[in-house]
Amino acid sequence: xxxxRQTRCWLAMSACxxxxxxxxxxxxxxxxxxxxxxSCHSLGDAADHRVGPPLGGLLNRKAAMVKDYRYSExxxxxxxxxxxxxxxxxxxxxxxxxxxNAMNYVNPLTAGETQRLGEWLLQQP
Amino acid sequence: xxxTPSRRGLLQAAIATSFAGVGNGCDIAAPGRKVVVVxxxxxxxxxxxxxxxxxxxxxxxxxxxxxxGRVWTLDHMPGSPEGGGNVMGANYGRVIHTxxxxxVPLRNPPQALPSDYAVGGERILRQHWATSDAxxxxxxxxxxxxxxxxxxLNADNPLLSTRAWHEAKLMAADQPADxxxxxxxxxxxxxxxxxxxxxxGNNLSETSLMALYRIMGEFGRLSGPALAxxxxxxxxxxxxxxxxxxxxRRVALGEPVMxxxxxxxxxxxxxxxxxxxxxxxxxxxxxIPALRQIxxxxxxxxxxxxxxxxxxxxxxxHCVVDEPFWxxxxxxxxxxxxxxxxxxxxxxxxxxxxxxxxxxxxxxDCDPLNALDDAACTxxxxxxxxxxxxxxxxxxxxGQLVRWSNDPFAGGSWALWRPGQAGQAHGAIRAAAGRxxxxxxxxxxxxxxxxxxxxxxxxxxxxVMRSLS
Numbered sequence: 001x002x003x004x005r006q007t008r009c010w011l012a013m014s015a016c017x018x019x020x021x022x023x024x025x026x027x028x029x030x031x032x033x034x035x036x037x038x039s040c041h042s043l044g045d046a047a048d049h050r051v052g053p054p055l056g057g058l059l060n061r062k063a064a065m066v067k068d069y070r071y072s073e074x075x076x077x078x079x080x081x082x083x084x085x086x087x088x089x090x091x092x093x094x095x096x097x098x099x100x101n102a103m104n105y106v107n108p109l110t111a112g113e114t115q116r117l118g119e120w121l122l123q124q125p
Numbered sequence: 126x127x128x129t130p131s132r133r134g135l136l137q138a139a140i141a142t143s144f145a146g147v148g149n150g151c152d153i154a155a156p157g158r159k160v161v162v163v164x165x166x167x168x169x170x171x172x173x174x175x176x177x178x179x180x181x182x183x184x185x186x187x188x189x190x191x192x193x194g195r196v197w198t199l200d201h202m203p204g205s206p207e208g209g210g211n212v213m214g215a216n217y218g219r220v221i222h223t224x225x226x227x228x229v230p231l232r233n234p235p236q237a238l239p240s241d242y243a244v245g246g247e248r249i250l251r252q253h254w255a256t257s258d259a260x261x262x263x264x265x266x267x268x269x270x271x272x273x274x275x276x277x278l279n280a281d282n283p284l285l286s287t288r289a290w291h292e293a294k295l296m297a298a299d300q301p302a303d304x305x306x307x308x309x310x311x312x313x314x315x316x317x318x319x320x321x322x323x324x325x326g327n328n329l330s331e332t333s334l335m336a337l338y339r340i341m342g343e344f345g346r347l348s349g350p351a352l353a354x355x356x357x358x359x360x361x362x363x364x365x366x367x368x369x370x371x372x373x374r375r376v377a378l379g380e381p382v383m384x385x386x387x388x389x390x391x392x393x394x395x396x397x398x399x400x401x402x403x404x405x406x407x408x409x410x411x412x413i414p415a416l417r418q419i420x421x422x423x424x425x426x427x428x429x430x431x432x433x434x435x436x437x438x439x440x441x442x443h444c445v446v447d448e449p450f451w452x453x454x455x456x457x458x459x460x461x462x463x464x465x466x467x468x469x470x471x472x473x474x475x476x477x478x479x480x481x482x483x484x485x486x487x488x489x490d491c492d493p494l495n496a497l498d499d500a501a502c503t504x505x506x507x508x509x510x511x512x513x514x515x516x517x518x519x520x521x522x523x524g525q526l527v528r529w530s531n532d533p534f535a536g537g538s539w540a541l542w543r544p545g546q547a548g549q550a551h552g553a554i555r556a557a558a559g560r561x562x563x564x565x566x567x568x569x570x571x572x573x574x575x576x577x578x579x580x581x582x583x584x585x586x587x588x589v590m591r592s593l594s
Contacts, residue, residue, distance in 0.1 A: 025586070026594050029178060035583050040218035049225045051218040095286030104216060104343065106287050106570040108584045 029120020032113055036091075043124050052103065058082045059122040072102035087118045127193040158182055160589055161394050161404040163385075164421070165376045166194025167210075167575055168303045168564040171219070171408030171582030172369040172589075177373055179590060183433065184402060186394065188415070188534045191362075192369045195412070195535055196575065198360030199443055202524035204474035204481040205360045206443050208576070209529075209538075210575045213355040217572070219579035220364070224357065227367035231355040238471045238480075239457030242271065243464060243513055244318070246474055251457060261314035265439045271318040272461050272468075277311070278341045287571045290339045290547050298335045299547040302326065305334030320488075321463035326541050327438055327488040335547040352491065361575075381534075384420035385409075385561065392560050405593055406584045410564035413554065415537020423558050430553040434546070436537020438491035441527040446471065446480040450516035465490065482521065484510065491530060499526050539574075540567035555581075562588050 027035070033043075040052035045066075047053060063080040065070040078098050080086050080120040089097045091107055091114050109117060158181050162169045165187035173183045176224050191197075197209040198364070213220050213231065224231050242249040247259035254260055255268040267275070283295055298305065299484025304331070306316050316329065325340050357363045369376045381397040391405040400589045409416055413434050423431075451458045451471075458471040460479070467486035474481055484506055486494065511518045529538045542550070555568035562584035569577030 027590055031590075034178065035175060035587050039222040040482060050222055051216055067297075089330075095288070102216075104287055104571050108587055 027113060027116075029116050032109060032117040033120065036107065036109060036117060037121075055121055056124055058087070058124065072100060074098050074100040075102070082122070084118055085120060087122065088114060091118055128326060131390055132456060139232065147560045151428070159184070159391075159404040160406050160408060160486070160593075161402050162408045162410055163382050163416075164188075164194060164409065164411035164565070165365070165369060165378075166366070166410060166565070167196060167365055167578035168568075168582040168585070169194075169408065170365055170372075171223070171579045172408050172410060172564055172586040173372055173582075174368060175583060175586040176589060179276065179586075181589075182374075183372065184404065185369070185372065186380050186382055186396065186402065187376050187378050188411075189243075192376055192378070193362045193365040194578075195529065195538065196361050196365055197262065197527075198357075198362035198439055199321075199525050199527075200360060200362070202443060202481070203445050203479060205475070206481045206483060206524075207356070207361055208441065208443065208525060208527040210361055210551075211356065212310065213357075213575060215353060215355070216377040217292045217355075217574075217576035217579075219583070221355065222573050223368065223579065224364050227364070227371060229363045230358045230369050232358050233353045234356045235475055237474045238451075238459045240270075240272070240459040240461050241456050243460055243462040243466075244271070245463065248513070250455060260580055263312050266312060266315055266481075270461070271463070272313075272322065274315050275319050275323075275337060276341060276344070278309075278337055279345050281309070282338050282345070284335075284338050284342045290335050291551065293548065295335070296548055299333050299397070299545055300335075301330045301544045302332040302334040302337055305328035306561075322461065322487050323436070326543075327435060331435065331541075331543050333542045333544045336542040339542075339547075340573070343571075365372070382419050385422070387422045387561070391397040393468050393500050406560040406589050408562045408589060410582065410585070411537055411569060412537070412565060413540060415534045417536075418533070419584055421558075421561065423561070427553055427556065427558060430550050433543075434550065434554065435541040435543060436535075437539050437541050438488055438495070438530045439527075439538045440486040440491045440494050440502070440506075440530075442484040442503060442523065444482040444484070444521050444523050445474075445529065446482050446517070446521050447478075448520040449480065450520050451515065456514075456518075459511065462513070464472075464513075466506070468512060475490060491528075495528055495530050502526060503529070557588050557592070560592065562592075579586050 012018065037055065040050050042048050042050055042054045043056045044054045045056045047066060047069050053069040061082050063078050063082065064076040075098055083117060094101055094103050107114065160176050160181050162173045162183060162184050162185045165185050169185060173185050174185050176421055195209040199206050199208050204592050239251055240252045242254055244259050249257045249259050254270060258269050283298060284290055291294060303316055320329045323329060323332060325336055382394050383397050384395045384408055386393045391403060392407045394402045394407060413431055417431060449458060460469040466484055467485050467490065469482060471480050471482045494505060497505060503523055529535045555563045562585045564581040566573060566577035566581065569580040
């Protein structure tokens with residue numbers, strides 16, 4: 001069915017309002033995951049084509065424990081578990097948190113964005 | 126000289142603007158949502174795709190008649206060799222994931238044939254390198270192949286983190302690489318051989334030792350389950366093509382940008398065709414030599430840094446070989462030379478009996494070649510090839526001469542860091558200026574090559590999103 005003129009106007013207005021609403025908000029946790037993590041980490045629990053391990057069910061998970069994933073010796077030996085403080089330390093500066101890790105990454109996020117991303121990530125099943 | 130658009134161009138632009146207003150009511154209801162991206166290489170396309178996902182209207186403008194920038198598959202040649210970006214590292218997460226999402230199949234590339242050597246005019250079989258009289262290295266170094274000499278830097282690499290190449294306490298390494306290597310105990314003969322085919326500077330005296338530490342550190346740090354490099358089965362250019370086809374708005378091709386003016390509410394790009402494009406922000410995703418041709422509102426200090434960055438010189442002659450002329454004499458098929466030919470990479474064309482041979486010349490050795498026209502340059506390289514391996518003459522045909530330095534929209538193959546530039550220059554060239562944002566491999570922090578381009582697109586998209594939120 002071809003929408004009528006009134007419907008098209010309503011759709012256009014809705015799209016614009018949505019855009020305006022999005023514009024006012026800072027990047028959400030999901031958007032930050034999109035830009036900072038998604039290319040290398042899925043949210044599932046099994047390794048896929050991506051070069052990093054999946055991040056689903058991260059809260060209280062021991063570091064370097066995803067089956068069949070090849071971790072750095074440094075992360076494997078770290079004894080870390082993923083909680084908000086450890087995750088924020090890792091995200092903020094992985095090289096300082098655990099030197100000689102395998103994640104070649106420079107975090108472009110602000111401290112506030114990193115916090116928002118970390119909180120969102122730990123809620124993902 | 127300031128660029129003045131033609132009257133006809135202004136009229137066209139006025140008409141286009143008025144129709145855009147009619148066709149898209151969101152221009153009125155949602156200000157601050159349009160971004161113009163200059164450059165349709167991997168960095169610009171990645172930024173554009175991310176911004177579109179987030180609800181921005183994006184217009185990508187490209188000077189060339191194709192997308193991909195310095196990713197350029199030579200589709201007209203058997204084997205479709207890569208004239209530009211050719212290696213997807215095992216840890217190129219963004220490249221690999223984007224290819225997966227866009228159904229661009231990847232593969233482990235066919236292995237290049239084993240490399241022999243030609244040093245000081247002498248040809249040396251690879252198995253004789255360590256003992257050959259033509260090997261100029263002192264005893265303790267003789268068994269190291271010339272192409273692996275620079276990797277010895279990793280024995281004592283001071284860069285222990287991705288960002289360390291900017292750290293003030295390490296700036297002693299931001300010195301001329303030839304002097305630095307000598308101070309580290311590299312013998313003169315090793316330095317000369319490294320200089321012969323240095324991919325990270327046009328000559329070692331104008332290469333920062335820090336830049337070499339950075340490269341070697343990156344090579345030494347791989348992550349992920351697979352360590353093998355990859356390439357796109359049908360050519361690496363299929364990746365930027367697939368990215369461009371995913372954009373809602375078609376990339377405008379063949380449209381060099383002449384200037385970008387800052388307006389009170391955003392930016393206005395003026396194209397060579399005379400048209401103008403207004404947006405709330407612009408991402409400049411193009412190599413610095415191309416950027417220099419655009420009139421921009423930038424602080425003088427930033428313009429000075431942009432003027433001061435060198436680009437790597439590469440000349441490639443891509444050939445097809447019908448028969449393995451090297452086999453009878455026991456040669457491997459590839460060569461590493463310290464002469465005009467630089468390195469010769471030969472690999473089988475899958476599904477055929479033929480071979481792709483790329484003669485790859487680096488750095489200042491390109492200068493005399495770049496001064497010649499295409500025919501004379503090709504002839505000079507071929508004459509050197511016939512001299513090295515006369516048997517190649519009757520079975521080798523030329524497919525494409527590639528000279529990135531002579532391409533006005535590239536100006537070289539990638540950004541270089543001269544002594545003294547590691548600390549400040551990298552940060553200065555990518556610093557956002559008002560509504561102008563910068564992407565491109567030269568602006569990336571963690572990676573080089575194709576992954577650097579993707580990384581930079583992410584960062585630029587994030588900066589735009591913050592700025593317009």
